[in-house]
Amino acid sequence: MNLNYFVHESSYIDDNCQIGKGTKIWHFSHIMPGSIIGQNVVIGPDVQIGNQCKIQNNVSIYKHVTLEDNVFCGPSMVFTNVYNPRAGMRKMDQARPTLVKKGATLGANCTIICGITIGQYAFIGAGAVVTKDVPDHALVTGNPAKQIGYACQCGETLSDNLVCGTCKRKYQATDKGLSET
Numbered sequence: 001m002n003l004n005y006f007v008h009e010s011s012y013i014d015d016n017c018q019i020g021k022g023t024k025i026w027h028f029s030h031i032m033p034g035s036i037i038g039q040n041v042v043i044g045p046d047v048q049i050g051n052q053c054k055i056q057n058n059v060s061i062y063k064h065v066t067l068e069d070n071v072f073c074g075p076s077m078v079f080t081n082v083y084n085p086r087a088g089m090r091k092m093d094q095a096r097p098t099l100v101k102k103g104a105t106l107g108a109n110c111t112i113i114c115g116i117t118i119g120q121y122a123f124i125g126a127g128a129v130v131t132k133d134v135p136d137h138a139l140v141t142g143n144p145a146k147q148i149g150y151a152c153q154c155g156e157t158l159s160d161n162l163v164c165g166t167c168k169r170k171y172q173a174t175d176k177g178l179s180e181t
Contacts, residue, residue: 020057064097071100074108081114119177123151135177150178
């Protein structure tokens with residue numbers, strides 16, 4: 001079989017997976033149905049990836065990153081794993097866990113600094129540099145990322161009255177961000 005990607009012999013790929021040309025799947029990986037993985041993707045040790053996640057081209061998911069279900073990782077977005085790395089000093093014992101909750105979108109070329117939590121259905125804009133926790137449904141952009149609004153579960157920006165103009169879902173503010181009413 002002529003694959004357009006590399007799979008180490010210790011790995012297993014279930015049927016119904018989409019794997020981009022040039023992708024490298026290394027040791028002891030199990031790619032499950034519904035997975036969509038772009039080219040040049042690296043998934044490190046001690047990483048957890050939920051169901052129906054989409055990982056676009058040029059994304060590296062490092063040690064201690066957890067993606068819950070339905071997370072979208074845009075092209076070339078970046079996770080860090082050590083807060084203050086140095087080339088001449090081994091600091092992997094200082095790796096900080098990062099949690100990306102269900103349904104979150106991480107836009108192209110955004111950077112997620114280690115040790116934070118991205119809330120459910122949060123939307124990180126392209127190129128944003130996220131340095132602190134992001135509440136549920138928050139829409140953040142910029143460097144450093146700042147909240148500029150809220151995102152619906154469907155991905156659209158919510159109106160000021162927290163109603164989605166597309167799918168008509170209604171939300172209310174909570175101490176964690178928003179919840180659907």
